[in-house]
Amino acid sequence: MSGQNWPVKADRIAEDVEALARITDPDRPWTRRAFTPRFLEGRAYIEARMRAAGLETRIDAAGNLIGRRAGSRPGTGTLLIGSHSDTVPDGGRFDGVAGVVSALEVARSLADAGIVLEHDLEVIDFLAEEVSIFGVSCVGSRAMAGRLDPAWLGRVGGDLTLAEGIRQVGGDPDRLADAARSDIKAFIELHIEQGPVLEDSGDDIGVVSAIVGITRIEFIIEGRPDHAGTTPMAARRDALVAAADLVRAVRALAMAHPEGEGHFTATVGEFRVLPNAANVVPSKVELLIDARAECRPAMEAFIAALTAEAATLKQQHGVVVTGPRVISDNDAVTCDIALQQTLAKAADALGLPRRELASGAGHDAAWIARVAPAAMVFIPCREGRSHTPEEWTENDAIAKGAAVIHEAIRRLDKVGADTAS
Known part of the structure; x- marks a missing residue:
């Protein structure tokens, strides 16, 4: 697969990844923890890029940043793509970010091609996927699945409670139940593998079968x-x-x-x-x-x-x-079989070698899978390393993963998420 035939633009992906990498705590590459000024700075960049792509932005009650493009058939459901932009302390520049940026590029590339989907399309940056200062992770995706324990809102991190932290990022903890969703027809998350399987095998795409x-x-x-x-x-x-x-x-x-x-x-x-x-x-x-x-x-x-x-x-x-x-x-979560098949066919159509593998790490997709069909695309990362400053993946690898999601979204929109083939 040559770059000139990709439905996405690799240079725009690189621009966004580099811009977010520059937003980090001084002398601590790359640190942009949820509920900190750096995190809000990164969020502001992502929201501006969403708007530039023609997406209507909002922050839901749980503090998730969402960019939406309405479909041509209201009420048919939402195709959701994205990941998270927060990092662990001294973590990598690609964990989560690759998923957010690739989702943004899918939305841009669909608009560039003049493709109007029947379903609503949303790009999401989930709040606090990594373990936060409050000692809990996947705050935004748990809430979207209706699984965030209200008792956690009183957890303290520094001078803040979790409720205050959600409010500071633009959410409304008093209306937390409003973040729960029942309209999601499919969710796809791209992520670096955080392991060596794809690099060792030479495959471009991992279709995730289950999340441990x-x-x-x-x-x-x-x-x-x-x-x-x-x-x-x-x-x-x-x-x-x-x-x-x-x-x-x-x-x-x-x-x-x-x-x-x-x-x-x-x-x-x-x-x-x-x-x-x-x-x-x-x-x-x-x-x-x-x-x-x-x-x-x-x-x-x-x-x-x-x-x-x-x-x-x-x-x-x-x-x-x-x-x-x-x-x-x-418990472990099995990724939706129909979505796995759609992703596999999308990779095949683009000529990208793929393999099935399980995820040994937790992800927002594991929580969304409890309320909607969900699946993941893995891309290779150097030596399988993650949560370290040395974390690295090639920009072309992200673009290939984004191209697979672009193709999958078109297929899902055509046949419907429940009968994807």
Whole structure:
């Protein structure tokens, strides 16, 4: 597929990506966290570009920025495309942004070609897909799915509550229920893969089959504080030694997951040792496991294995183990089959090599999938790296993904999202 035959313009995509990359906290590339002045600056740029593309803009009650072009047949439903523009601290310039910019380019390219859709078309920048200063993620998409717990509005981050943060970005937390949608006929989100599969295979397009469920599991291991120099080794009840065995067990269980039974990972990402003094035997360890499974039985088996491991730790180390305690638990989501087929046919029509794969990361699409047909397009990223300043994808890769969505939107509009083929 040569660039001159693409239905989208790669140079406009590059212009938007670079413009947003310049909007970052000084000396922290690339940081534009939700509910900060930098985020609002980025939002202002995106909204201006939406308007320049002829889209009617609004911010819904949940703080999502939406650009809309009305279709020729009112009431037939909305074709929704987009992602998020917020970043993690010191994160990459493409995570989320590629999806927003590609959606904007799809809207522009349809207008350039004089194509009038029957369905309404909306480009969306979801609020706070990344874990925010309030400790929660996917704020905007949860609300659009009617799944944002009203109790979360009182969560505090710095000097703000979440309700105040939503209000500052232009939303209305008093009318949060108004953000819930029932008119979405299809949602498609483009995203960098955040993994190495596409780069390793040489495929241009990943059609996402499922988005993993994410379960966070807490353990607290309590031993006994003693003098590090005078307490005999055999007499210790060292909480950290027990915790180290647990960390090894978590890795071993994840490594043993059969390759043919779907995506599965487990990571000990948070770890706290008390009293954290060089000359004291550790008395307490708190740790949090992030486990991700494409298939629910795998998660249940993992939790059962951790329960057995807890009993072993108690016996071997003489410690008290509290856990596994499930802190949060979201099931995996299967992407809409008809939309997957439409995306696959769109890629084939454009001559772009594709493959099916599951997403090991969470996305806004996982929440929209609870109320409407949803699917995702993945594009390759260098060495599969993401959430790092070194995150990189080629501009042509974004353009190819945008071209697939452009073609898919035309197909969906012609035959209807419920019977896409």
